[in-house]
Amino acid sequence: VFRPFPSPKALFRRTTFIPARRLARHLGFPITLVTETFQETGSFAIRAADHIVANVSAPFLITTSSGNFGRALAYACLVRKKSCIVVAPSTCPTRRVQAIREYYGQIEFVDLRLKSLDERVNELTREFRGAHVTSPDDPLAIQGVASLGREIASLKRTFERVVVPLGSGALASGIVLGLRDSGNKSFVIGAEPLAANDAARSFKAGEIVPNETEPETIADGARNVRLGRCAWPILYRSLFDIVEVPEEQIAEAMRLLFNFANLKAEPTGALGLAAVLSEPQLFRDCSVCCVVSGANVCPALYQSILVES
Amino acid sequence: VFRPFPSPKALFRRTTFIPARRLARHLGFPITLVTETFQETGSFAIRAADHIVANVSAPFLITTSSGNFGRALAYACLVRKKSCIVVAPSTCPTRRVQAIREYYGQIEFVDLRLKSLDERVNELTREFRGAHVTSPDDPLAIQGVASLGREIASLKRTFERVVVPLGSGALASGIVLGLRDSGNKSFVIGAEPLAANDAARSFKAGEIVPNETEPETIADGARNVRLGRCAWPILYRSLFDIVEVPEEQIAEAMRLLFNFANLKAEPTGALGLAAVLSEPQLFRDCSVCCVVSGANVCPALYQSILVES
Numbered sequence: 001v002f003r004p005f006p007s008p009k010a011l012f013r014r015t016t017f018i019p020a021r022r023l024a025r026h027l028g029f030p031i032t033l034v035t036e037t038f039q040e041t042g043s044f045a046i047r048a049a050d051h052i053v054a055n056v057s058a059p060f061l062i063t064t065s066s067g068n069f070g071r072a073l074a075y076a077c078l079v080r081k082k083s084c085i086v087v088a089p090s091t092c093p094t095r096r097v098q099a100i101r102e103y104y105g106q107i108e109f110v111d112l113r114l115k116s117l118d119e120r121v122n123e124l125t126r127e128f129r130g131a132h133v134t135s136p137d138d139p140l141a142i143q144g145v146a147s148l149g150r151e152i153a154s155l156k157r158t159f160e161r162v163v164v165p166l167g168s169g170a171l172a173s174g175i176v177l178g179l180r181d182s183g184n185k186s187f188v189i190g191a192e193p194l195a196a197n198d199a200a201r202s203f204k205a206g207e208i209v210p211n212e213t214e215p216e217t218i219a220d221g222a223r224n225v226r227l228g229r230c231a232w233p234i235l236y237r238s239l240f241d242i243v244e245v246p247e248e249q250i251a252e253a254m255r256l257l258f259n260f261a262n263l264k265a266e267p268t269g270a271l272g273l274a275a276v277l278s279e280p281q282l283f284r285d286c287s288v289c290c291v292v293s294g295a296n297v298c299p300a301l302y303q304s305i306l307v308e309s
Numbered sequence: 310v311f312r313p314f315p316s317p318k319a320l321f322r323r324t325t326f327i328p329a330r331r332l333a334r335h336l337g338f339p340i341t342l343v344t345e346t347f348q349e350t351g352s353f354a355i356r357a358a359d360h361i362v363a364n365v366s367a368p369f370l371i372t373t374s375s376g377n378f379g380r381a382l383a384y385a386c387l388v389r390k391k392s393c394i395v396v397a398p399s400t401c402p403t404r405r406v407q408a409i410r411e412y413y414g415q416i417e418f419v420d421l422r423l424k425s426l427d428e429r430v431n432e433l434t435r436e437f438r439g440a441h442v443t444s445p446d447d448p449l450a451i452q453g454v455a456s457l458g459r460e461i462a463s464l465k466r467t468f469e470r471v472v473v474p475l476g477s478g479a480l481a482s483g484i485v486l487g488l489r490d491s492g493n494k495s496f497v498i499g500a501e502p503l504a505a506n507d508a509a510r511s512f513k514a515g516e517i518v519p520n521e522t523e524p525e526t527i528a529d530g531a532r533n534v535r536l537g538r539c540a541w542p543i544l545y546r547s548l549f550d551i552v553e554v555p556e557e558q559i560a561e562a563m564r565l566l567f568n569f570a571n572l573k574a575e576p577t578g579a580l581g582l583a584a585v586l587s588e589p590q591l592f593r594d595c596s597v598c599c600v601v602s603g604a605n606v607c608p609a610l611y612q613s614i615l616v617e618s
Contacts, residue, residue, distance in 0.1 A: 002594070004334045016325060018347050022411075025313045037571045038327050102331075262346045262573045262604035285311075295571035303612050 008054070011079050012039050012046045015151050023260040027276060029284060032159070033261060034152055035292040037269065041099075043221075043294025044148060045072035048136055048170055051144025053080045058132035062087065062124055064117040066096050066107070067221060068294055069136045074105025085128075087120050095298060136170040137228025145171055149178015152186075152289060159186045159289035161282070165271035166190035166199050166242065167222040169231030171293055176238040186289070187240035189282065191275030193217035194244040199227055199235070203242055208232050218301070219250055221268030221294065241282060243275035250274045251305045257292065258306060266297040267305075317363070320388050321348050321355045324460050332569040336585060338593060341468070342570060343461055344601040346578065350408075352530075352603025353457060354381035357445055357479055360453025362389045367441035371396065371433055373426040375405050375416070376530060377603055378445045383414025394437075396429050404607060445479040446537025454480055458487020461495075461598060468495045469595035474580035474602045475499035475508050475551065476531040478540030484600065485547040495598070496549035498591065500584030502526035503553040508536055508544070512551055517541050527610070528559055530577030530603065550591060552584035559583045560614045566601065567615060575606040576614075 018033040036044035049072035053061065059082050063073055066088035077084045086100050090109040100107055110120045125131055134141070152162065152175065162179070164172045172190050179186060192199050196215030202208050210226035217223060227235065250267050253274035257263040272290040276283050327342040345353035358381035362370065368391050372382055375397035386393045395409050399418040409416055419429045434440055443450070461471065461484065471488070473481045481499050488495060501508050505524030511517050519535035526532060536544065559576050562583035566572040581599040585592050 002333070002338050004330070006328075006330065010328075013328070016347075019315075019319075019322070021313070021315065021349050024311070029311050038325075040330050042571055258573065259608065262351055264567065264571045264573055299568065299615055303615050306608055306612050 005079055008080050011050050011076065015148055017155065018261060018263070020261045023256060026256065026260055027280070029286060029288060031276070031288045031290055033263065033290050033292055034148075035263060036148070037264060037292060037295035041068065041072045041075050042296040043068040043072065043269070044145060044171055045069045045136070045294070046075060047147050048138070048141035048144040048174070049073040049076040052132070052134050052138055052140040053077055053082055055140050056132045058130055059083065060128050060131040062121055062128070062131050062133045063135055064088070064121060065135055066092050066100065068296060070096070070105065071099045071103070071296075073134070074100045074103035077105065078103045085124060087117050087124065089117065099296070135228070136168050137230050139230050141170050142174045142177065142230055142234070145174020146178035146181060148291075149175040150182050151178075153179050153182030153184035157287065158184065160286035161189055162186045162289045162291065163189045163191055163272040163275050163283070164291045165219070165222065165268050165293045166192040167268060168224045168228045169199070169235050170228060171291070172239065173231040173234035175291065176234055180238070188238060189275065190235065190239050190242045191245055191271040192242060193219045193222050193250065193271070194246050196222050197244045198225070200242045200244050202227055202232070203236065203239070206236070218247060219268040219271055221266070222271065243279045243282065245271055245274040245278050249277045251308060253277060254302070254305050255308075263292065264295045264297075264302070265292050266294050269294045314388055317389050320359050320385065324457055326464065327570060327572070329570045332565060335565065335569055336589070338595060338597060340585070340597045340599055342572065342599050342601055343457075344572060345457070346573060346601060346604035350377065350381045350384050351605040352377040352381065352578070353454060353480055354378045354445070354603070355384060356456055357447070357450035357453045357483070358382040358385040361441070361443050361447055361449040362386055362391055364449050365441045367439055368392065369437050369440040371430055371437070371440050371442045372444055373397070373430060374444055375401050375409065377605055379405070379414065380408045380412070380605075382443070383409045383412035386414065387412045394433060396426050396433065398426065408605070444537070445477050446539050448539050450479050451483045451486065451539055451543070454483020455487035455490060457600075458484040459491050460487075462488050462491030462493035466596065467493065468598035470498055470592055471495045471598045471600065472498045472500055472581040472584050472592070473600045474528070474530065474577050475501040476577060477533045477537045478508070478544050479537060480600070480602055481548065482540040482543035485543055489547070497547060498584065499544065499548050499551040500554055500580040501551060502528045502531050502559065502580070503555050505531045506553045507534070509551045509553050511536055511541070512545065512548070515545070526576075527556060528577040528580055530575070531580065552588045552591065554580055554583040554587050558586045560617060562586060563611070563614050564617075572601065573604045573606075573611070574601050575603050578603045
């Protein structure tokens with residue numbers, strides 16, 4: 001009998017380590033890729049979503065995150081026999097809608113001229129009593145991502161730098177927690193788009209500073225307006241540095257991953273390598289662990305990036 | 310100290326298993342990808358080349374294979390402190406030349422209007438006494454590839470079908486040997502381009518039947534004129550079937566690997582999945598192991614294939 005979906009135990013896989021020696025020679029220092037692109041939903045977000053779905057008692061979940069997190073939430077709910085609604089703008093790209101519906105997730109479209117996503121979520125929570133409203137900044141999400149930090153720590157070799165894409169902060173904070181849980185003291189560096197540099201500005205200010213509007217960057221996983229409130233204290237305490245990456249370096253990193261490591265990455269997934277390209281002095285003479293968070297990218301965009309050089 | 314090349318022990322990595330559930334749902338039966346695309350030289354050929362270089366006493370090797378095998382041979386020689394010459398047509402594409410020179414392999418160009426590759430090899434063997442002339446059909450090459458068959462056999466689950474790209478036959482025969490060594494009796498199916506169907510014709514004839522000329526297929530790893538003499542008896546005895554794959558299915562398989570499994574594959578690497586698309590009745594209701602042999606593809610060709618649909 002062919003079972004199209006796995007058991008809850010096999011919902012996500014251990015990460016994939018790739019010692020990328022060709023890339024290392026190009027850069028001049030050793031680099032190991034840690035790629036989450038072979039997870040069923042194409043990104044690390046399944047670790048976050050699954051930990052939430054498995055650990056809340058509510059049979060019904062609501063989120064406003066229609067990207068990798070919403071997709072992963074729909075998948076985790078399907079496998080764990082729960083339900084979810086993803087509340088999304090009516091302008092949500094078809095690809096994202098399809099990705100959520102692939103796992104039978106429901107989508108509630110909101111015309112943002114009439115009400116905000118949060119207003120609609122509030123209405124829904126009144127309608128569905130006991131529903132769990134969640135986001136990548138759910139404390140359970142961060143705990144879920146910690147498994148990736150523990151997997152990195154379980155490698156025999158230690159890394160002097162672990163460089164991680166930075167959006168709302170769930171990935172970076174989860175990895176920090178997982179590394180520290182395991183007694184690993186590698187320096188963790190966040191990589192965010194220069195065009196969405198709220199994290200770097202928050203660090204300078206010592207408090208969460210939002211972007212004025214949704215930032216314009218090809219790294220769509222880092223278009224969040226502000227760092228998450230749960231991620232923030234972990235990041236502020238533990239991140240060694242934040243690199244602000246120009247858009248052109250993100251594209252170049254995607255090309256290098258394709259050409260030197262045979263790896264498909266989404267723009268957000270390539271932020272870590274882009275940070276290495278942008279500020280090599282932070283990584284020189286170090287052994288670097290570079291986290292590639294996902295590969296969900298529109299084929300036309302990917303092609304257009306490959307073409308340039 | 311940054312060592313740009315590994316020790317001989319770390320010259321190749323264990324293969325990467327990807328349970329490709331999204332692809333499985335698309336096809337209607339379970340499929341596990343076994344991908345060699347994250348080897349340093351981008352293909353399984355490093356297993357073949359390394360086993361040769363490690364096991365011949367000659368410090369100097371000669372081959373006429375300028376593709377994945379020549380590249381892997383140069384790499385294995387570099388790491389194991391031997392030397393090699395790749396004898397190639399003067400029309401050899403720049404990408405291939407660069408890939409060999411990346412590992413300091415020497416290339417000897419031959420103007421095919423003046424002499425054949427084999428004539429030049431004969432001259433070189435007189436010049437370099439004791440050199441080992443090798444090819445993917447070297448018995449040591451096939452023994453080297455057997456490690457991949459053993460790795461597949463080492464998975465706890467058994468597969469009813471193992472589908473493998475078929476060019477000169479080194480990969481398929483090595484996998485068969487490795488599986489059988491381990492007591493594994495999975496049916497192994499070869500996948501070759503319809504435009505280069507010498508293996509299928511050889512099977513019907515019961516003897517090696519060559520292509521008349523170098524076949525025109527995008528699967529450049531299967532453009533060999535004939536099956537290898539060492540691979541042939543193993544294949545003839547052990548292959549369950551051979552699927553002849555139309556060119557369009559090769560391209561479609563590359564797109565499916567990209568879109569449903571986030572995997573970059575070269576055309577030859579996608580032959581296994583292309584066979585599944587071409588003759589689904591051979592795989593229906595079976596658990597399928599699909600070997601993706603490599604990812605060395607010209608970016609422009611890859612893009613042009615992604616664009617179509």
